[in-house]
Amino acid sequence: MKKLLATLMIGASAVLLAACGNKTSSSKRRSVSLMQTAELLSLDTSNHADFTTWNTLENSMEGLYRANKNNEPAPASATSVVKPTNHGLTYTFHLRQNAKWSNGDPLTAQDFVTAWRRSVSPTAKSGYNYIFSGIKNADAITASKKSPKTLGAYALNKHTLQVKLEHPMPYFNKMMVLPAFFPENSTALKKFGSKYGTASKYMYYNGPFKVTGWNGTNDNWTLKRNKYYYDKKAIHLDELKYSVVKDANTAHELFDQKKLDDATITGVTAKGLQKNQDLIHERKAGTYYLRLNLRSGQPLANQKMRQAVSLVLNRQQLTKDVLADGSEPAYTYTSRDLAKDPTTGKDFAEETTPSDPYDVAKAKKLWAQGVKEAGQKGTVKMNVVGDDQTITKNVAQFVQASIKKSLPDAQVTVKSLPAKGQQSAEQTGSFDMEQVFWLADFADPISFMSILQSSNPQDYGKYKDNYFDKQYQEASSSHAAEVKQYWQNMRNLQDRLNTTMPVVPLYQMVESHLVNPNLKGVLRHPVGEDDYTRAYLSH
CATH class of the missing domain: 3.40.190.10 (Periplasmic binding protein-like II)
Known part of the structure; x- marks a missing residue:
């Protein structure tokens, strides 16, 4: 949706x-x-x-x-x-x-x-x-x-x-x-x-x-x-x-008080309850990611700087230590378990996963090159905007700490906003990085790709890439009924995102529910x- x-x-x-x-x-x-x-x-x-x-x-x-x-x-x-x-x-x-x-x-x-x-x-x-x-x-x-x-x-x-x-x-x-x-x-x-x-x-x-x-x-x-x-x-x-109910600990307490019978739990709360007999894991074909602001003059308008941000994020650490709720690392914008590529027999996300999703040394080099290309002087100040849920704040702090630790002269401010506030920041472009979730509308990669085409009203980060748009247009028109060509377009689209990095995948949702x-x-x-x-x- x-x-x-x-x-x-x-x-x-x-x-x-x-x-x-x-x-x-x-x-x-x-x-x-x-x-x-x-x-x-x-x-x-x-x-x-x-x-x-x-x-x-x-x-x-x-x-x-x-x-x-x-x-x-x-x-x-x-x-x-x-x-x-x-x-x-x-x-x-x-x-x-x-x-x-x-x-x-x-x-x-x-x-x-x-x-x-x-x-x-x-x-x-x-x-x-x-x-x-x-x-x-x-x-x-x-x-x-x-x-x-x-x-x-x-x-x-x-x-x-x-x-x-x-x-x-x-x-x-x-x-x-x-x-x-x-x-x-x-x-x-x-x-x-x-x-x-x-x-x-x-x-x-x-x-x-x-x-x-x-x-x-x-x-x-x-x-x-x-x-x-x-x-x-x-x-x-x-x-x-x-x-x-925005807080996982509150949800757990309400469940224990017999006021909730299906409580979504995350983070530290979830970590301590993974052996609870009432716990179920619900896998979702959805990806949590950072939408980056590519508008001219913005810190992350430079591709190499965007790549560097992605490379300093240890997603295994994020899912194990911060989320601890069964969620899994996401290395592609398109989630795993969404669809199998019928031309290869492989899970689409797995076959398009980049070979080096976490590489701090490479990130430092790209960051230095990007800062020079962009003409940045002194501290590069950025913000990460998200809603005011506890888990959202925790993920934002992880992103903040990862960038501070590995990228020189980078400073990240966390902005946690009510839903209406985040919506306003999103629509006006008042963000450098925005915490976003996309749950597939239907079981096909095009459900993910559609919102990143430059003509899409949800392209709030202003990603405009002629190659991406051309591949999407072919997939959604002349190649729609041609299986081999269609899936080649899909692979080309994901590969392009892996390079241009308008979005930084963080983790794939696996919900923990007390039921x-x-x-x-x-x-x-x-x-x-x-x-x-x-x-x-x-x-």
Whole structure:
């Protein structure tokens, strides 16, 4: 998801403690609480995208598909997984005729068309309009060259949505599980206007639950059953209760106090609990990294200086001593376990890993050369910007100490900001290094590569490389359906990033969760958001 790149967070769920119940007995406990590590800023997918938003909407909204237990697209609002026609250029979705919104309105094809037009518009603020690229006229619309009404998404009738592409996209069905492609209720958009999605009452929901109790600023909200949901028998819980918990030690304490049943833990807290019987490790196809500011005149606009920063970071030490939660070193921007290169049979990230990811002696030489090339005089002052979670601060301090120890005349200041503050710094370019997390939207390297193309609205570091853009363009158009050429493009893209270093990979997420063993039925996806909609509590 984009899951807003400014935030280093991943949602965790927790069950409100009381007596244990089972999924069939109405007399037993049927309330579950979900922990998030950052504030909820919006529910409007056209104008906002981050983990808390998407984790909340994953359980209260529904797109054409949901990801099943095998992490494959499965029918949701659509009656089946569609096979494209017209040489891979046309997808025709038939919607469930009994699907309804939480206000009782029927779900229609026009709700998807309306939402997608809002989201692809150049005025959309989510930074996610690029995800529609490949759909007819999407790029032209985002570039303000055509009207959103020309988007290749059509309501053929009340329950039939047709999508036309500009070129084949073999991964298109995988993309349809993303919250970015969720529908939006046309009545709500007209009724609430600019307030749409700014509080829970200013939206309608078409999923198993509806959001209640969020006024736009508070740190607690509740998802309650949508009485109009078409598959009520599959839903075993009455409530999903969310609260924001930023500190791992606090999460652990709440778990011990039986106030959380699924607590995400990190750092020292996690290190001491690795043998706990309630601990599980959840592997995610996501990478934590530093986004570097490449704007002219900035300290890290020089490529050799960027390479030096990467080379002084001992990622083994970071994951073992600082994180200590099962997370693994990341040596490529693209995460391991995301996809296997079908032309080589190898894990894509592993086959593109650089041979010398940690080399202090080489870093010192590159730094000296880069400083001279850039005309830097005296101390090179830099900042590293991140959110205000404890784990984020710890990682920032590791980066700060590593650079100070190994790179002469380098000084790093740590800036820990609330979510809105980091978002502002990101969008205005007020950072030298920004702590960022990217969780793949779908199981293909292009999900990572897309946000670094120079035309992408999320290219906040202002990376512009003609070779990278050309390789991406080929992969997303003429080579999209040519397996050998497509994967060569993917390898070229990652190799280019290894050299130009606009982003510095730090570690791959492996979440440590303390989980009540009575919580069952959660679909924990390595790609995308975890799904609690069919969860239940057993004896």
